[in-house]
Amino acid sequence: MRELALIVAVLAAFLCAPWLTDSGVVLNFLIMVLFATLLGQAWNILGGYGGQFSFGHAAFFGTGAYAMAVLQTVFAVNPWLALPLAILCGVLVALVIGVLSFRYGLRGSYFALVTLAFAEVLRILANTFDFTGAGVGLQLPLREAAGNMQFADKTGYLYLVLSFVAFGLMLSWWLRHSRYGAWLSAVRDNEASALALGIDALRVKLAAIMLSAALMAAAGAFYLQYFHYIDPHIAYGPAISIEALVGAIVGGLGSVFGPLLGALVLHLLGEATRNLMGDLPGISLVVYGVVLVLIVMFIPRGLSGLFGRRA
Amino acid sequence: MLSILFPSLLNGVATGAIYALIALGLTLIYGVLHIVNFAHGAALMVALYGVYFLFTAWHVDPYLALPIMIVAMFCFGYGLQRFVIGRASHGKDEYILLVTLGIAIILENLALALFRSDTHSIDTAYTLATVDVFGALIALPKLIAFFGALAVSSALLLLIGRTQLGRAIRAVAREKQGARVVGIDVEHIYAMSFGIGMACLGAAACFLLPAYYVNPLVGNGFVLIAFTIVVLGGMGSFAGALIGGLIVGVVESLGGLWLGESLGQIGIFVIFIAVLLFRPQGLFGQKGA
Amino acid sequence: MKPAILEARNLAISFGGLKAVADVSLTVAAGSLTALIGPNGAGKSTLFAMISGFLAPDAGTVHFDGRLLSGLPPYAICRLGLARTFQIVQPFAAQTVRENIAVGSHLHEPRRRQALALADAVAERLGLAGELDKPAGSLTTAGRKRLELARALATRPRLLLLDEVLAGLNPQEVAGMIPVIRGICDEGVTVLMIEHVMQAVMNLAEDIWVLANGCLIAHGGPQQVTRDGAVIEAYLGKGMAARLAALDEPDAPGAPGKSDGAAHD
Numbered sequence: 001m002r003e004l005a006l007i008v009a010v011l012a013a014f015l016c017a018p019w020l021t022d023s024g025v026v027l028n029f030l031i032m033v034l035f036a037t038l039l040g041q042a043w044n045i046l047g048g049y050g051g052q053f054s055f056g057h058a059a060f061f062g063t064g065a066y067a068m069a070v071l072q073t074v075f076a077v078n079p080w081l082a083l084p085l086a087i088l089c090g091v092l093v094a095l096v097i098g099v100l101s102f103r104y105g106l107r108g109s110y111f112a113l114v115t116l117a118f119a120e121v122l123r124i125l126a127n128t129f130d131f132t133g134a135g136v137g138l139q140l141p142l143r144e145a146a147g148n149m150q151f152a153d154k155t156g157y158l159y160l161v162l163s164f165v166a167f168g169l170m171l172s173w174w175l176r177h178s179r180y181g182a183w184l185s186a187v188r189d190n191e192a193s194a195l196a197l198g199i200d201a202l203r204v205k206l207a208a209i210m211l212s213a214a215l216m217a218a219a220g221a222f223y224l225q226y227f228h229y230i231d232p233h234i235a236y237g238p239a240i241s242i243e244a245l246v247g248a249i250v251g252g253l254g255s256v257f258g259p260l261l262g263a264l265v266l267h268l269l270g271e272a273t274r275n276l277m278g279d280l281p282g283i284s285l286v287v288y289g290v291v292l293v294l295i296v297m298f299i300p301r302g303l304s305g306l307f308g309r310r311a
Numbered sequence: 312m313l314s315i316l317f318p319s320l321l322n323g324v325a326t327g328a329i330y331a332l333i334a335l336g337l338t339l340i341y342g343v344l345h346i347v348n349f350a351h352g353a354a355l356m357v358a359l360y361g362v363y364f365l366f367t368a369w370h371v372d373p374y375l376a377l378p379i380m381i382v383a384m385f386c387f388g389y390g391l392q393r394f395v396i397g398r399a400s401h402g403k404d405e406y407i408l409l410v411t412l413g414i415a416i417i418l419e420n421l422a423l424a425l426f427r428s429d430t431h432s433i434d435t436a437y438t439l440a441t442v443d444v445f446g447a448l449i450a451l452p453k454l455i456a457f458f459g460a461l462a463v464s465s466a467l468l469l470l471i472g473r474t475q476l477g478r479a480i481r482a483v484a485r486e487k488q489g490a491r492v493v494g495i496d497v498e499h500i501y502a503m504s505f506g507i508g509m510a511c512l513g514a515a516a517c518f519l520l521p522a523y524y525v526n527p528l529v530g531n532g533f534v535l536i537a538f539t540i541v542v543l544g545g546m547g548s549f550a551g552a553l554i555g556g557l558i559v560g561v562v563e564s565l566g567g568l569w570l571g572e573s574l575g576q577i578g579i580f581v582i583f584i585a586v587l588l589f590r591p592q593g594l595f596g597q598k599g600a
Numbered sequence: 601m602k603p604a605i606l607e608a609r610n611l612a613i614s615f616g617g618l619k620a621v622a623d624v625s626l627t628v629a630a631g632s633l634t635a636l637i638g639p640n641g642a643g644k645s646t647l648f649a650m651i652s653g654f655l656a657p658d659a660g661t662v663h664f665d666g667r668l669l670s671g672l673p674p675y676a677i678c679r680l681g682l683a684r685t686f687q688i689v690q691p692f693a694a695q696t697v698r699e700n701i702a703v704g705s706h707l708h709e710p711r712r713r714q715a716l717a718l719a720d721a722v723a724e725r726l727g728l729a730g731e732l733d734k735p736a737g738s739l740t741t742a743g744r745k746r747l748e749l750a751r752a753l754a755t756r757p758r759l760l761l762l763d764e765v766l767a768g769l770n771p772q773e774v775a776g777m778i779p780v781i782r783g784i785c786d787e788g789v790t791v792l793m794i795e796h797v798m799q800a801v802m803n804l805a806e807d808i809w810v811l812a813n814g815c816l817i818a819h820g821g822p823q824q825v826t827r828d829g830a831v832i833e834a835y836l837g838k839g840m841a842a843r844l845a846a847l848d849e850p851d852a853p854g855a856p857g858k859s860d861g862a863a864h865d
Contacts (some may be wrong), residue, residue, distance in 0.1 A: 020633065042770060053405050053408070053409070055349075055412070055859060078808070086636055091747075100584075100588055101588070104588045106585075106587060106588070108405060109346075109347040109404055109405070110587055110648050111409050112405075112408055112585075113347070113535075113538055113542075113587070114583075114584055114588070116535065117535060117580045117583045117587075117657060118584065119582050120580050121533060121577060121580045121584070123582070124573065124574060124580070127573050128573050128574045132701050136572075160533070161656075177712050178712055179706045179710050179711075179712060179715065182699065182702060182703055182712070182715075184694055184707055185692065185699075185704070186695075186703045188696060189693060189695065190690045190691070190692055191693035192686070192690055193686070193690040193691070193692065193703075193751075195654070195673070195674040195678075196674055196675075196678060196683070196684050196686070196752070197654065197683070197703055197707065197752070197755055198675050198679045198683075198707040199675055200673070200675045200676075201675070229382075238531065242412075242416060245409075245412075246416075249409065252739075279426060280423075280424040281423050281425045281427065281428065282419070282420030282421070282422075282424045283420065285416055285419075285420040286416070286417055286420040286424060288416060288417075289413045289414070289420065290417060291396065292409065292412070292413035293399065293410055293417070296401075296406050296409050296410050296413065297395075297410070300401055300406060309501070310359065
């Protein structure tokens with residue numbers, strides 16, 4: 001119950017932020033932290049609770065973003081209706097990748113590599129076909145209205161991404177207190193034992209990759225609405241996969257608040273580095289890489305591991 | 312038809328030889344340390360920049376830079392394994408993979424911050440020279456790369472097969488505990504193998520740059536290609552890496568011919584996924600994943 | 601004769617041309633405590649793996665409670681009420697003892713709180729009540745063996761396959777486990793156990809199957825099996841049966857009631 005109270009407190013704090021400041025810079029920082037949290041939460045479901053490390057989570061992110069863009073620009077679907085459809089598309093991609101990889105027993109490094117390859121295939125496809133705008137990408141026409149999921153000020157976007165993160169927090173909490181979560185951890189820790197105890201490991205893993213993809217696709221949809229633009233490199237390139245993975249691992253695998261903690265620490269470090277060294281391209285990713293290596297070397301349980309057991 | 316097919320095939324074989332050399336380094340590291348080195352592409356990028364700066368700053372010809380790059384990359388790899396990767400494993404595959412991923416991220420973005428995203432190539436007297444091979448014109452640097460890659464690969468096979476060091480490496484690869492018992496310094500052999508794997512990249516960079524280019528993200532393209540080759544040939548198999556390299560080179564070249572530049576790359580990934588799913592031990596390996 | 605709850609017919613499997621199990625047929629009577637014994641490498645664990653769905657036999661069938669198990673995956677077999685333990689214990693090391701057992705009790709109990717309560721009850725029965733909050737990885741060998749048993753028991757099986765739950769325990773710990781296993785059987789769970797600790801087998805089992813080199817060589821009650829020439833030869837080597845008979849020692853190896861009855865190979 002203390003965890004639930006903490007979830008409510010954290011959400012309330014973010015909810016109040018727009019009353020405390022109207023600085024666009026601060027709000028933008030909070031939005032980007034929440035966006036990174038969402039990516040980390042998504043990765044944490046499959047990687048943290050499920051123990052399946054994916055290097056290609058951009059496959060779901062990009063699919064969500066592109067589905068959202070194509071539905072709006074080509075089929076003139078309202079974004080609020082396009083959102084669930086975009087999430088569904090991400091989940092379907094996850095189902096295909098999951099069935100293929102898990103059915104043939106891929107795990108560990110092999111699973112990581114095959115997910116990366118799937119993301120690359122999608123990137124090449126998005127780069128080739130006209131309806132995804134090929135290499136140029138897709139631009140969302142600017143029509144600011146809440147009914148069009150385009151907000152006049154940052155508060156609207158903050159609340160939109162916050163609602164996704166809230167869902168992610170609840171999902172994460174549920175995984176720690178439910179039969180499905182227990183099954184998922186069992187499959188992660190020892191698949192043979194899980195099978196012997198009556199757990200259909202394949203289905204459990206499939207459900208995990210689909211849940212994970214749903215959050216990832218929601219993040220992709222949010223990205224499109226916030227920046228009004230998507231191209232193959234942003235959608236399916238390695239940057240998003242890395243951000244998702246590093247945030248989750250730095251924060252602590254299989255923990256409820258880990259992704260939020262990881263995203264906050266990484267973005268603060270990124271800001272600090274930019275202030276210190278100037279806005280060099282890639283410098284914040286250098287920080288991510290250094291933090292990832294240091295965390296894996298010295299505190300593999302992640303930052304939240306420092307505050308008690310799997311908090 | 313044949314008039315386009317043959318040069319394309321020839322180009323594919325030449326590129327494939329370079330790929331094979333890159334993959335040899337990866338498969339050596341996998342075979343001995345049983346780790347998937349995700350930083351392989353980024354390390355190649357570092358080597359390419361090395362060759363590039365040797366040429367532009369000190370006018371060292373890429374082919375003359377060969378011994379320098381081999382030694383430099385060997386030292387880089389030895390240190391990396393000894394002081395970073397080896398200390399972070401905690402006995403879990405995934406952690407090693409994450410550390411090598413972290414190293415790849417650091418190297419790539421450091422290059423991006425230092426050298427910006429501009430693409431560089433070098434201009435030598437022979438850059439544009441071509442040679443007539445049975446009626447097909449092929450770039451001279453590519454031809455040199457083909458024979459150079461074969462020569463370095465042969466040297467590597469001799470090193471592993473015929474020397475004291477090679478014997479120790481094979482012993483560690485086969486039976487780590489046993490090797491330790493007979494007095495082999497396993498940590499040292501691990502670092503040596505990693506260093507040799509990186510040295511292959513140093514050599515590959517020297518042959519590659521005159522016919523290619525360098526930018527901070529150039530390694531990305533090679534990582535999956537190298538993994539495809541290694542998986543295709545069977546993780547840890549040298550012969551497999553050589554043949555796999557040639558196959559992938561040809562597939563890429565022909566894929567580009569038929570599907571166009573952009574979609575052409577897809578063939579490699581499809582092979583990669585298919586092999587991982589349906590034949591994880593590779594085409595030539597006996598047992599694997 | 602009680603009806604058979606498990607019936608294996610003509611099971612066979614080979615690995616790379618090597619016959620691990622050849623044409624084995626055995627039955628386990630409902631409610632019984634049956635043992636499967638045999639020297640190392642006899643194929644006992646392989647037989648368990650085929651019964652529990654972890655290995656697909658090359659030939660033969662398994663019926664559980666009259667139902668054909670062929671082709672069913674392990675989890676489906678467990679759901680039918682046939683649970684197993686592993687010879688090399690496989691705990692979820694990072695999770696607590698309570699969480700480990702709850703994975704088993706979740707099979708028939710979707711609610712978390714209730715599953716955890718059931719886990720507590722099972723732990724109580726197996727003498728693990730004091731360890732509930734410890735991570736499974738921190739348990740002693742004896743503790744892990746109990747946990748392995750507890751998890752399987754929490755799935756509420758009707759037939760329990762125990763693969764050497766006594767191996768690696770000291771005589772005191774073995775003595776502590778014997779009543780636990782007896783208790784499980786008394787509550788109506790049929791038990792088929794692979795065991796090397798002869799003292800326990802002689803104490804517990806009413807029915808014994810003996811496997812050697814992938815073939816069944818004997819079947820019967822404890823007294824019957826220990827006098828069987830083929831069994832003695834399988835354990836002690838060729839010619840030993842004759843020599844023992846010549847000596848006519850009443851203290852034949854494996855005889856019940858002695859302090860050190862473990863059969864070594």
